[in-house]
Amino acid sequence: xxxxxxxxxxxxxxxxxxxxxxxxxxxxxxxxxxxxxxxxxxxxxxxxxxxxxxxxxxxxxxxxxxxxxxxxxxxxxxxxxxxxxxxxxxxxxxxxxxx
Numbered sequence: 001x002x003x004x005x006x007x008x009x010x011x012x013x014x015x016x017x018x019x020x021x022x023x024x025x026x027x028x029x030x031x032x033x034x035x036x037x038x039x040x041x042x043x044x045x046x047x048x049x050x051x052x053x054x055x056x057x058x059x060x061x062x063x064x065x066x067x068x069x070x071x072x073x074x075x076x077x078x079x080x081x082x083x084x085x086x087x088x089x090x091x092x093x094x095x096x097x098x099x
Contacts, residue, residue, distance in 0.1 A: 021083050031079040038074075 039046040069075030
């Protein structure tokens with residue numbers, strides 16, 4: 001049996017406690033390539049020239065978060081639809097992430 005990094009106890013704990021979702025490597029690579037097309041500061045995306053939303057997750061439903069996210073280019077990436085699919089199938093707890 002091959003041990004995968006995602007099988008590490010601390011990763012499994014994070015998945016359980018934080019509701020993280022595992023996606024396949026190809027989708028991660030596609031999202032990585034998309035992120036590289038965005039303007040960057042040394043350690044993060046430079047949001048000054050991009051449309052974005054700040055969402056108070058305590059004030060909106062999951063469905064509203066998805067609707068808001070899908071109105072922005074980063075929220076239209078297939079990574080988010082895969083996360084939402086898994087969440088709807090019960091693979092993760094209600095989510096919170098930057099969009």
